Amino acid sequence: MAMSLRLSLLPFQSPTDASMLRLQQPPPSIIAFSSIVAVASSLPPSQTAMPPNPPSHIKSGASFLRPHLLQLAPYTPIEPFEILSARLGRSVKDIVKLDANENLYGPPPEVLKALGCMDFPNIYPDPESRRLRAALEVDAGVEAEHILVGCGADELIDLIMRCTLDPGDKIIDCPPTFTMYAFDAAVNAASVVKVPRLHDFRVDVEALARAVKEHSPKIVFLTSPNNPDGSLINEEDLLEILRMPVLVVLDEAYIEFSNQSSRMKWVKEFDNLIVLRTFSKRAGLAGIRVGYGSFPLSMVQYFWRAKQPYNVSATAEIAACAALKNPIYLENVKEAIIKEREQLFTLLHDVPCLTPYPSHANFILCAVKGGRSAKKLKADLAKCGVMVRHYDNAELRGFIRISVGKPEHTKALMTALQTVLRDSAAIQE
DSSP, X not given: OHHHHHHHTSOOOSHHHHHHHHHHSOOHHHHHHHHHHHHHHHSOGGGSOOOOXXXXXXXXXXXXXXXXXXXOOOOOOOOOHHHHHHHHTOOGGGOEEOSSOOOTTOSOHHHHHHHHTOOOTTSOOOTTOHHHHHHHHHHHSSOGGGEEEESHHHHHHHHHHHHHOOTTOEEEEOSSSOTHHHXXXXXXXXXXXXXXXXXXXXXXXXXXXXXXXXXOOSEEEEESSOTTTOOOOOHHHHHHHHTSSSEEEEEOTTGGGSSSOOOGGGGGTOTTXXXXXXXXXXXXXXXXXOEEEEOOHHHHHHHHHHSOTTOSOHHHHHHHHHHHTOHHXXXXXXXXXXXXXXXXXXXXXXXXXXXXXXXXXXXXXXXXXXXXXXXXXXXXXXXXXEEOEEOOSTTTTTEEEEEOXXXXXXXXXXXXXXXXXXXXXXXXX
């Protein structure tokens, strides 16, 4: 109503003006809706619907939640560029983001081109992601019938737990590792049995075997290369774990950056193995969310029944398919990241307060030594516009993790480290 009133006051000076006015008017449906809103807003308070007083026996909406969720500790994600920019008072372009293991080369050019030409965004996506699964069959060398695609591998981790865990069931976690396993277990009312890794971050297979025998867990989660240290699980250890009476979920989010072949094909031989992969690291699609897994045929049909029908968006499938069409780009970026990882490791080795650990992923874990606080070092680097990861837990409190970027990102990191150490020395003097 307000809009039509404003338009009626415009002067008509010529037929041209009148025709232009008609073009500016909203469709009749919009005018009608505006009229309804205007009439409703003009009603006296006595004629407008007021919410009734809630029943006295309902104290809080939280009373409807599952009780264990009231004690759930929230997952702490990495801050996005916009939030970092506002908090640090820096332009997004002046922030070097080395805190989330993202691929800073970005996706192949075919991805943006395909997304720009996307047809039918108004139509629901293929609930079976058939085009992508067919492309993955060629890329991964495992039949499409074994493959399930998700909104990131995170969705598949949660789906696996929802399909296998009853409240009170147990999983085995091998910290330090990807914290989503323990988080999703808590969401699904499962207990977490921790089997800490050895001092060099290898899985303690003997301790794991004892835990399986003592606690009878449903699932053991393994990551290779492991996040946050980049270590690999060798074939002998994996085979020994697969002989245990437990479902093994092997997360290979970073496998492309290692010299180890994927075990996706192993699901055809082991009915107690699921292998997860992602497009976030290899193809630079972290913001679009595409993960996939290889499942034994004996169980995959049930995951199909339980998953959300349209869990993978049309944009995600288009982007992933487009990325797979340029394997040369993917290979070149992988090699560039591996090369930069070795360069970064050498440079970090010469930093007095850091001890870097060899990595087979796109990041490097560093112990912070010399009495310096890892948490403060992260904060000081952030003031210089360089973001690194710090974990506030017992296993990793004295460490920072640094993602591998481009050479210019390594240069910015080293410059920031020099600035922080120089300023620290000056304060001590």
